[in-house]
Amino acid sequence: MDKKEKKRHLIQAAWALLTNSYLIGFFRGRIYTGPLKNLCVPGLNCYSCPGALGSCPIGAFQAVIGSARYKAALYVSGFLIFIGALTGRFVCGFLCPFGLIQELLHKIPFPKKLRTFRGDRLLRKFKYAVFLVLALLLPMFVTDFLGQGSPWFCKVLCPAGTLEGGIPLVLLNQGLRGALGFLYAWKMGILIAILFLSVIIFRPFCKYLCPLGAVYSVFNPVAVFRYRLDQSKCVDCGACKNVCQMGLDPVKELNRAECIHCSRCKNACPTGAIRKGIRS
Amino acid sequence: MKRVSILPGLLLAACGLLLMILGILRGEAGAVFEKAVRICLECIGIG
Numbered sequence: 028m029d030k031k032e033k034k035r036h037l038i039q040a041a042w043a044l045l046t047n048s049y050l051i052g053f054f055r056g057r058i059y060t061g062p063l064k065n066l067c068v069p070g071l072n073c074y075s076c077p078g079a080l081g082s083c084p085i086g087a088f089q090a091v092i093g094s095a096r097y098k099a100a101l102y103v104s105g106f107l108i109f110i111g112a113l114t115g116r117f118v119c120g121f122l123c124p125f126g127l128i129q130e131l132l133h134k135i136p137f138p139k140k141l142r143t144f145r146g147d148r149l150l151r152k153f154k155y156a157v158f159l160v161l162a163l164l165l166p167m168f169v170t171d172f173l174g175q176g177s178p179w180f181c182k183v184l185c186p187a188g189t190l191e192g193g194i195p196l197v198l199l200n201q202g203l204r205g206a207l208g209f210l211y212a213w214k215m216g217i218l219i220a221i222l223f224l225s226v227i228i229f230r231p232f233c234k235y236l237c238p239l240g241a242v243y244s245v246f247n248p249v250a251v252f253r254y255r256l257d258q259s260k261c262v263d264c265g266a267c268k269n270v271c272q273m274g275l276d277p278v279k280e281l282n283r284a285e286c287i288h289c290s291r292c293k294n295a296c297p298t299g300a301i302r303k304g305i306r307s
Numbered sequence: 308m309k310r311v312s313i314l315p316g317l318l319l320a321a322c323g324l325l326l327m328i329l330g331i332l333r334g335e336a337g338a339v340f341e342k343a344v345r346i347c348l349e350c351i352g353i354g
Contacts, residue, residue, distance in 0.1 A: 064343040065336045074343040075350045082343040086350060090342035091335050102330025102339065109323030112316045182349035193351035203346075206353050214352035251316035305313055 031294045035121060036130070042070075043124035047191075052077030056199025058192075067103060069110050070123030071239050073185070075192035077199070085162055085239050086181050086188075093166035093176025107239075111246030115253055115282065119233055119240050120289040125187040126233055132225035133272075141228050143274045150235050151285060157184065158238035180238055182210070186218040229272040233287065244284035251305050253282045254293065260300035267292035267301060277301060 046068045049059035058077055068081035084103055091100035110118060119126055133140075161180035170176045181188050193214060197203050224231040233240050247253065256278065267277040270291045275283060277292040281301070293301040330336070348354030 058344070058346055060344040062340075065340045067339070073347075073350055075347045082339050086347065087339040087342065091330075091338050094338055097333065097335055097338060100330070100335065101326045101333060102335035105323045105326025105328070105330055107323070109320050109327060112319035112323055177354075178347065178349050181347065182352075182354065185350065188347070188350035189352055192347070193353075196346060196351055203351075203353060206348075208353070210354075211352035246316070246319065249315040249319065251313045251320065253311075253316075255311060 029294065031290065035289065036127065038121055039124070039127040039130075042122045043072075043127060046070075046072055046080055047076055047078035047124070049078045049080055052079075053195060053199075056196060058196075067106050068122075069118040071125050071185075071187045071237065072123075073181075073188040073192040075188065075196065077192075077195050079191070083187075085185075086178055089162055089166040089176070089178035089180060092163065093170070093178065095170070095174030098167065107242050108246075111243045111250065113251050114243075115247035115250030115288060116240060116243045116284075116286060117250075117252060117288040118243055119237075119287040123233075123239075124191070126230060126287070128190070129221075129225040129230045129232060132222060133229050135226045137226050139227070142272075147234075147274065153235050154237055154241040157236055158241045162238045183213070184217060184236065186214070186221045186232060189214040189218040230287070234273070234285070240287075247282050247284050247286055250282070253303070254286070254288075255302045255304070256281050257300045257302065260298045262298055262300075264297060266295045266297060270295040 052058055056077065058075055059080055063080045064074065064082055066081045067084040067087050069084070071085060072079055072081070072083050074082045074086055084107055088100050088103040091097050091103055157180065161184060165179040166176040168176070193211065197207065221232050254277070261278060263278065271277060272291065273285045273287055275285055290303060293303055
């Protein structure tokens, strides 16, 4: 692993630790209940993780649009637009704990790693449907008699919630253990499938299912902080394409929705044609 | 190098900031807090 990639993983790990630093929660089987929970963290980080200091933006979004009182989530939508417009999917590449877990799993040797496959590009559109249906429409319109919607994405799909919240809390809390049922088994199945797939495919959850990545990806082409390609320096060697684990060709697809701003293309470029930052 | 404007991104970021402020004034941060300080049973696969 090259030095810059190692540095990125250190940033990812440091951020994951910082935003989950209520370590006492992991011993007591409780979650943090202080004022920082008013704030969202930029990455997918379950607020029911015992260590979590902030709120997951997708969980928070569903909580507000699903509440009988608000229905429109201005605060969380504004947060997502603000972060997306400034950085695009930089959050995915540097600040998402679940992205880091998938990347580390992908380093495990496996006889056949899949870079792409038939239908890969089409399947990547599925994350937009996940956002639209599970994180927006169902929480907003499928409500109980009090007009309260459920966080459907968290409930039926989110593997980060199972890993960061479900497993530690169930291990530490006897009361919760008694309440386990089909839903827990379902979510554990999804988590295991995604963790296993991560060994074979680079970041499968981010590519195909993540609603947060879907939202940030929309801003990639216009984000203030994005890649710039100096055509006069590009020698068309293909080095950037070869190292891109999201399967992009940065010369033709710079700042496309699938780019997670991991900087591998920039680091691999022998002529320094790819730059990152806010300056033209 | 092709010149790329950062203006659209800055305008969007400003809109996002404005929405955040409006949301906070509406009390939405409180709704986020209320949800986040209780164990979310749905999130962990129980509810």
